[in-house]
Each structure stands twice: as structure tokens, then as C-alpha cells.
Amino acid sequence: MADTTAVSGQWRLKQPSIIPGFGMTLGFSLAYLSLIILIPIAGLIWRSASLGWSGFFSVLADTRTQDALFISFGTAFVAALINAIFGVIVAWILVRYEFPGRRLIDAMVDLPFALPTAVAGIALATLYAPKGWIGSLFMPFDLRIAFTPLGIIVALVFIGLPFVVRTVQPVMEEIDREVEEAAATLGANRFQTITRVLLPGLMPAILTGFALAFARGVGEYGSVIFIAGNIPYVSEIAPLLIVIRLEEFNYAGATAIATIMLLISFTMLLVINLIQAWSRRRYGHG
Amino acid sequence: MVEDIHMTNAIVGEPPEFRNPASESPAAKAALILAALVFLTFFLFLPLVSVFVEAFRKGAGEYLAALAEPDAVSAIKLTLLVAAISVPLNLVFGLAAAWAIAKFEFKGKAFLITLIDLPFSISPVISGLVYVLLFGSHSLLGPWLKSYGIEILFAVPGIVLATVFVTFPFVARELIPLMEDQGTGDEEAALSLGASGWQTFWYITLPNIKWGLLYGVLLCNARAMGEFGAVSVVSGHIRGLTNTMPLHVEILYNEYNFVAAFAVASLLALLALVTLALKTVLELRFGAGNTGGKH
Numbered sequence: 001m002a003d004t005t006a007v008s009g010q011w012r013l014k015q016p017s018i019i020p021g022f023g024m025t026l027g028f029s030l031a032y033l034s035l036i037i038l039i040p041i042a043g044l045i046w047r048s049a050s051l052g053w054s055g056f057f058s059v060l061a062d063t064r065t066q067d068a069l070f071i072s073f074g075t076a077f078v079a080a081l082i083n084a085i086f087g088v089i090v091a092w093i094l095v096r097y098e099f100p101g102r103r104l105i106d107a108m109v110d111l112p113f114a115l116p117t118a119v120a121g122i123a124l125a126t127l128y129a130p131k132g133w134i135g136s137l138f139m140p141f142d143l144r145i146a147f148t149p150l151g152i153i154v155a156l157v158f159i160g161l162p163f164v165v166r167t168v169q170p171v172m173e174e175i176d177r178e179v180e181e182a183a184a185t186l187g188a189n190r191f192q193t194i195t196r197v198l199l200p201g202l203m204p205a206i207l208t209g210f211a212l213a214f215a216r217g218v219g220e221y222g223s224v225i226f227i228a229g230n231i232p233y234v235s236e237i238a239p240l241l242i243v244i245r246l247e248e249f250n251y252a253g254a255t256a257i258a259t260i261m262l263l264i265s266f267t268m269l270l271v272i273n274l275i276q277a278w279s280r281r282r283y284g285h286g
Numbered sequence: 287m288v289e290d291i292h293m294t295n296a297i298v299g300e301p302p303e304f305r306n307p308a309s310e311s312p313a314a315k316a317a318l319i320l321a322a323l324v325f326l327t328f329f330l331f332l333p334l335v336s337v338f339v340e341a342f343r344k345g346a347g348e349y350l351a352a353l354a355e356p357d358a359v360s361a362i363k364l365t366l367l368v369a370a371i372s373v374p375l376n377l378v379f380g381l382a383a384a385w386a387i388a389k390f391e392f393k394g395k396a397f398l399i400t401l402i403d404l405p406f407s408i409s410p411v412i413s414g415l416v417y418v419l420l421f422g423s424h425s426l427l428g429p430w431l432k433s434y435g436i437e438i439l440f441a442v443p444g445i446v447l448a449t450v451f452v453t454f455p456f457v458a459r460e461l462i463p464l465m466e467d468q469g470t471g472d473e474e475a476a477l478s479l480g481a482s483g484w485q486t487f488w489y490i491t492l493p494n495i496k497w498g499l500l501y502g503v504l505l506c507n508a509r510a511m512g513e514f515g516a517v518s519v520v521s522g523h524i525r526g527l528t529n530t531m532p533l534h535v536e537i538l539y540n541e542y543n544f545v546a547a548f549a550v551a552s553l554l555a556l557l558a559l560v561t562l563a564l565k566t567v568l569e570l571r572f573g574a575g576n577t578g579g580k581h
């Protein structure tokens with residue numbers, strides 16, 4: 001295209017190639033990306049910048065905003081932690097053991113990706129309600145799950161599970177069994193082999209899965225609002241507070257909360273990329 | 287070694303007690319499988335089963351009546367319409383972006399891939415909010431659009447835009463690694479034999495990527511039909527007009543009309559199950575899709 005006559009040593013956008021269509025496909029991709037994603041997000045950031053520091057901090061100073069952000073990040077953290085533990089166990093039994101129904105379970109792990117969040121939300125709210133199948137099991141201990149922050153954690157565990165399993169599973173499949181045999185011949189018992197030999201190698205994948213589940217959990221809306229009870233200061237998540245501010249036509253409030261959440265999401269994205277780059281250097285796989 | 291143990295055991299008459307030292311004891315195995323199954327039952331299987339149980343709680347008659355109700359029918363139609371517009375848009379984008387990224391070496395490629403992934407890490411509510419800020423009555427564009435009588439928010443175009451935003455990366459994400467693996471050799475051969483660019487794409491590239499493409503479209507479609515948060519922010523919840531199936535589920539549920547809510551939800555759950563089944567078949571037969579968990 002434009003650079004076919006470029007002299008070597010000169011700056012060029014792309015390496016020469018006989019394959020056509022670079023200008024057209026890249027041009028279309030960039031235009032579409034800008035129209036759908038970049039311009040709308042820039043609009044949000046521009047709108048938020050026009051609030052000024054004082055406008056921004058007055059939204060942040062509101063305890064309801066602080067509590068909503070704390071609840072969103074806190075429940076997402078706990079849920080991602082639960083997923084990191086059980087996700088690794090699920091990945092382990094799928095990779096290492098043969099048992100009836102293994103294939104089915106392997107396919108079902110992706111259910112939270114495919115099931116619409118509103119469907120998951122009403123199903124979990126009904127199950128974990130005091131009179132539901134699972135909720136009623138905990139009522140003798142006076143433990144309410146639905147309509148409390150515990151309910152939010154339940155919904156986020158559901159949403160985040162495939163992130164951990166699908167990140168850890170391929171790395172587990174590539175583990176060289178000889179490493180474990182070497183550890184065993186050197187006198188390590190099975191527990192030592194797992195905690196000292198296998199887990200360190202799996203750690204980057206587990207961390208990536210944890211971060212992905214956490215990032216998804218912070219922004220999750222559909223599955224949470226049905227089970228949370230949505231009590232301000234107690235079980236009201238940040239995305240819901242954005243919706244409430246919008247319904248009050250409080251665009252400044254909605255924009256400020258959204259900007260904070262965006263900044264934190266971008267930081268998470270950066271952290272995930274750093275973990276993967278570090279793990280590629282250290283272990284040769286991402 | 288193993289042979290010896292079997293021989294001695296055969297003589298003594300006891301079952302062999304050889305255990306691979308690089309594997310867990312049977313008791314530990316059983317405990318791990320049990321823990322995983324209990325966890326999955328509470329968080330995965332029971333929620334899925336309960337959707338269908340609640341939907342049929344008052345019998346098949348009530349179930350079918352809930353689906354035949356005019357608002358439910360219009361929600362189903364709107365959901366199909368939105369998916370029919372947004373999935374092809376993202377399909378064309380996915381093909382174009384994957385062609386540019388996988389077939390060429392250029393500066394800023396990694397950054398472009400990060401930008402394409404962006405919608406995955408943004409809350410659906412924020413995906414809707416950005417369009418409200420862009421097209422709402424308080425925005426720059428809002429009054430201008432209004433003077434021409436163009437409705438975007440609280441109408442079908444807004445719902446389509448929000449859906450396109452959240453399903454943006456699915457097809458591209460699936461195709462980029464696949465086309466990078468396949469390299470450019472086939473295309474270069476076709477071109478040097480005199481094929482045009484379009485012929486090369488149509489007869490060489492497309493057959494090579496068709497299963498991966500189908501896989502990406504399936505995931506994109508499932509998300510497009512099921513999106514809730516983003517669509518909820520831009521739709522305005524006008525019954526019979528701007529309610530998609532997930533929004534209709536919410537309204538019915540909040541009206542304590544549980545059977546009808548779960549009946550509509552069961553259709554969406556069925557869609558999810560069909561998607562998973564097709565996905566599994568594609569993976570088993572064609573090795574399509576990488577299991578790297580970014581969706």
C-alpha cells in the first residue's frame with residue numbers, strides 16, 4: 001500500500017507483504033473501534049473531567065458512594081478468593097482424574113459464560129432465599145444468604161468460576177509428570193510435591209484467573225441485583241448506584257462513580273498483563 | 287518392579303498394593319472429587335435445574351401461556367432482532383480486525399489487541415452509561431438528534447449499540463490466535479498463482495477458519511441475546527416496545543409473577559445449553575477455540 005516504496009531504515013508502519021487488504025481492514029477496524037468503543041468512552045472521561053476536582057470529590061465524599069464501592073470490591077475479592085480455591089480443585093479433578101460425568105462437568109463449567117446474568121440472578125435468588133432449596137438448609141443456623149452481602153458473594157462466585165478453571169486448566173495439562181516423579185524419588189511426600197513443586201508453577205495462572213474473576217465481579221450487575229436485597233450502605237453495589245443516579249438524572253454522580261470504576265478496571269487490566277508477562281519470562285507460558 | 291509385586295501378591299493371594307508415588311491416595315482423590323462436586327452442585331447445577339423446575343411449577347399449561355403472552359412475544363422478537371443486527375456487525379469487524387492483525391506485522395499491534403479486549407473489562411452498566419452520556423437529552427448530540435426526530439436512547443438503535451459494545455471482542459478474540467497460528471503461507475501461494483485478494487479470502491482463508499468463526503459467532507450470539515446490564519440502562523423499559531427477553535424476565539420477577547419470569551428465563555437457559563453443546567462438539571471434533579478463559 002502506501003509504504004511499498006519506503007526505503008529501508010525509514011520509519012514504516014508495517015512490514016512489506018504481498019497480501020492485500022491491509023489498508024482496508026485496518027482502516028475499517030480502527031473506524032469501527034473508534035465509533036463503538038473509543039469515542040463513547042472518551043465522552044465519559046471528558047464529561048467526568050468537566051466535573052472538576054471539587055465536583056468529583058463531592059461525589060466521592062458521599063458515604064453511600066464509598067459504601068457501594070467498598071461492597072463491590074469487597075464481595076468481588078472474597079468471591080474471587082473462593083473461586084481461586086475451588087476453581088483449582090475443579091481444574092485438578094478435570095485434568096487428573098477419570099470419573100463418570102467428567103466430560104459433562106467439563107462442558108458445564110462454561111455455563112456462567114453462556115447463561116444470561118438475569119437468569120442466573122433470579123435462579124440464585126430463589127435457591128438461596130430463606131425458603132429456597134439451599135437457603136432453607138442454612139436457616140436452622142440463623143444464616144441468611146439471599147438479600148445480604150453473602151448473597152452478592154454467591155452470585156459473584158457463580159459468575160467468576162469459569163475464569164479461574166479455564167485459566168488454570170491448560171497450564172495444568174502441560175505439567176511434566178516427571179517433575180512430580182523426581183520430587184517423589186527425592187523423598188518428598190505427595191503434599192510436599194503439590195505445595196512446593198506444583199503450586200509455584202501454577203501460581204501465575206491462578207493469579208491471572210483470580211484477577212479476571214475479580215475484575216468481572218466488580219462490574220457485575222445482572223446476577224447480583226436480584227439476590228442482593230439492594231439495601232443502601234449494606235448490600236448496594238456500585239453499578240446499581242450508577243443506575244440509581246441515572247434514574248435521578250444525576251449525571252454527575254453516575255459519571256464520577258463510573259470513572260472511578262473504569263480507572264480501577266484499567267489498573268486491573270494492567271496488573272493482569274504484568275502477571276502474564278512475568279510468568280512468560282519465568283515459566284515460559286502465559 | 288511392578289511385575290515383581292504382582293508375582294508376590296499372586297503367591298500370597300492379596301490384592302496388589304502398588305501406588306504411584308506421583309499421585310494422590312485414593313482417599314484424597316475421592317475427597318477432592320467430592321469437594322468439587324458439592325461446590326458445583328451448589329453453584330452450577332442446582333441454579334440451572336431450578337430455572338426449569340420453577341418454570342413448570344404450575345404445569346405446562348401455565349408455562350406455555352406465559353410464553354404466548356403478547357409482551358413476552360414482543361420481547362422474544364426484539365431479542366432476535368437485536369442479535370440479528372449486532373452479531374453480523376461484530377462478525378464483519380472480527381474478520382477485518384483478525385485479517386489486519388494476523389496477516390501483517392505493524393507497529394502498535396499489541397496496543398490494538400488490548401483496545402479490542404477493552405469491553406471485557408468494563409462493567410455492563412458503564413457500557414450503557416457511555417451511550418446515555420453521548421445521546422441523552424443533556425448531551426451535545428441529544429438536542430441535535432431530537433431536532434431531526436432521530437431516537438437512539440430508549441429505542442432499538444440504543445439497544446443495538448449497547449449490545450454491539452458488550453459483544454464487540456468475541457469474534458475477533460477467537461479468530462486472531464487461530465489466524466496467527468495458520469500464518470500467511472496458504473494465502474501467499476494462492477496470490478502467486480494469480481488469485482485475487484477476494485478469491486484468496488473466500489477460497490483459502492475462510493475455509494481454514496470456518497469452525498473458529500462459528501465458535502466465535504456462537505459465543506457472541508449467546509451474549510447478545512442475554513445481555514442485561516448495558517441494555518437495561520439504555521432501553522427505558524418500555525413494555526412491548528423496548529423490552530428484550532432478559533429485561534422482560536426482570537419485570538415479571540419484580541411483579542412476583544415467578545412462573546412467567548422463569549418460563550421466559552427457561553428459553554434463555556435453553557439457548558445457553560444449546561450454545562454449550564455446540565461449543566463442546568466443535569471443540570471435540572475440530573479442536574476449535576482455545577480454552578484460555580477470557581470471555
